[in-house]
Amino acid sequence: MNQTVRIRPDGSREPLGAAYDTALLDLDGVVYAGGEAIAYAVESLGTARDGGMHLAYVTNNAARTPETVAAHLTDLGVPAEPSDVITSAQAVARLIADQIPAGSRVLVIGAEGLRVALEERGLVPVDSADDDPAAVAQGYGGPDMPWSRLAEASYAVARGVPWFASNTDLTIPSARGIAPGNGAAVQVVRIATGAEPQVAGKPLPPMHRETVLRTGAARPLVVGDRLDTDIEGAHVGGVDSLLVLTGVTTAAQLLAAPPEHRPTYVAEDLRGLLLAQPDVDAVDGGFRCGGWTAAVADGELALTGSGEPIDGLRALCGAAWSAAGSGECELDAGKALARLGF
Numbered sequence: 001m002n003q004t005v006r007i008r009p010d011g012s013r014e015p016l017g018a019a020y021d022t023a024l025l026d027l028d029g030v031v032y033a034g035g036e037a038i039a040y041a042v043e044s045l046g047t048a049r050d051g052g053m054h055l056a057y058v059t060n061n062a063a064r065t066p067e068t069v070a071a072h073l074t075d076l077g078v079p080a081e082p083s084d085v086i087t088s089a090q091a092v093a094r095l096i097a098d099q100i101p102a103g104s105r106v107l108v109i110g111a112e113g114l115r116v117a118l119e120e121r122g123l124v125p126v127d128s129a130d131d132d133p134a135a136v137a138q139g140y141g142g143p144d145m146p147w148s149r150l151a152e153a154s155y156a157v158a159r160g161v162p163w164f165a166s167n168t169d170l171t172i173p174s175a176r177g178i179a180p181g182n183g184a185a186v187q188v189v190r191i192a193t194g195a196e197p198q199v200a201g202k203p204l205p206p207m208h209r210e211t212v213l214r215t216g217a218a219r220p221l222v223v224g225d226r227l228d229t230d231i232e233g234a235h236v237g238g239v240d241s242l243l244v245l246t247g248v249t250t251a252a253q254l255l256a257a258p259p260e261h262r263p264t265y266v267a268e269d270l271r272g273l274l275l276a277q278p279d280v281d282a283v284d285g286g287f288r289c290g291g292w293t294a295a296v297a298d299g300e301l302a303l304t305g306s307g308e309p310i311d312g313l314r315a316l317c318g319a320a321w322s323a324a325g326s327g328e329c330e331l332d333a334g335k336a337l338a339r340l341g342f
C-alpha cells in the first residue's frame with residue numbers, strides 16, 4: 001500500500017463537496033439498494049452537484065451499459081449522462097486492448113455491458129471457444145446465465161487463451177438476499193482450469209486508471225460502502241475516501257479494518273458530502289470527536305461523553321486503529337456501539 005498507516009479519520013474544515021472536485025461514487029449500497037434510492041441520496045447528490053462538485057458513478061458490475069445505468073439513476077432523480085458512469089467492463093476492455101491488437105476476437109462470457117465495452121475498444125465479441133478468440137473476457141452475466149457459458153470459458157482458457165475478468169466480487173446483493181457474483185463464476189473457471197485471470201475491477205489499478213481517464217478528476221474523493229473494493233481501491237489509487245454506512249459495512253467491521261481498508265472519512269449516508277468533517281483529536285489516553293472520547297479500557301473499546309452518534313464512531317475509529325497499528329483491531333466494542341445505536 002502506498003499510504004502510511006491511518007490511525008484516525010481525518011477532519012475537513014470545508015464541506016467535502018467543496019474540498020474535492022469529483023465524487024467517484026459506488027452505486028449499490030451508496031446511491032441505491034435493490035433498485036431503490038437510499039435515504040438522503042437524491043437530495044444530497046443534487047445539492048453537491050449544484051455546489052459545483054462533479055459526480056461520477058463507478059461500478060464493478062459489468063453487466064449493464066453506462067446508458068442503462070445512467071437512465072436508472074435519472075429515473076431515481078439523480079440526473080446522469082452515460083459519460084458519468086464508469087464500469088469494470090470498460091476497465092477490462094481497455095486492459096485487453098492494451099495487450100492484443102485491435103480487431104481481435106474476444107470470447108465474451110457475460111452480458112451486454114461487456115460486449116459494448118469491448119466493441120468500443122475495437123475488439124470483436126464472439127460467443128464460442130471455437131471462434132479462435134485471442135482473449136476471454138468474463139463479467140457478470142446475470143442470474144440466468146447458463147452453466148454452458150462457464151464451460152465455454154473453460155475450453156478456451158484451458159487451451160491457453162489469455163483470460164480476463166471484469167471483477168472478482170464473490171457476491172452480488174439482490175432483493176431476496178446474497179447471490180453469487182462474478183467472482184464466484186470466475187472461481188468455477190479457475191477450479192476447472194487451474195488458470196488465473198487478469199482482473200480489472202475495484203480495488204485494482206485498471207479500474208482506478210479508467211476512472212481517472214474518463215473523469216479527468218484532479219482531486220477526487222472515492223465514496224463507497226465496501227472496505228475491500230471501494231476503500232481499498234482508493235488506497236491503491238492514492239486518493240481520499242468517504243465510507244458511508246448505508247451498505248454492507250457495519251460499524252464493528254470499520255473498527256476492525258486493517259490499514260488498507262481504513263477510509264479517510266466516515267459518514268452515516270451521503271449527507272456527509274455536504275458537511276465539514278470534525279477532527280478526531282488525540283487526547284490524554286484516548287481520542288475525542290465532538291462530545292465523545294473513546295479509549296481502550298479493561299481490554300475493550302469504551303466511550304464517554306455524549307453527542308452525535310457518528311462522532312462517537314469516529315472517536316472509536318481513532319482508538320481502535322491506533323491500538324491496532326498496522327494490524328486489525330480485535331478489541332470488543334459491542335457496548336460502545338450499542339450505546340451509539342450502531
Ligand SMILES: [Mg+2]
Nearest residue numbers: 026028029225
Ligand atoms: Mg457498493
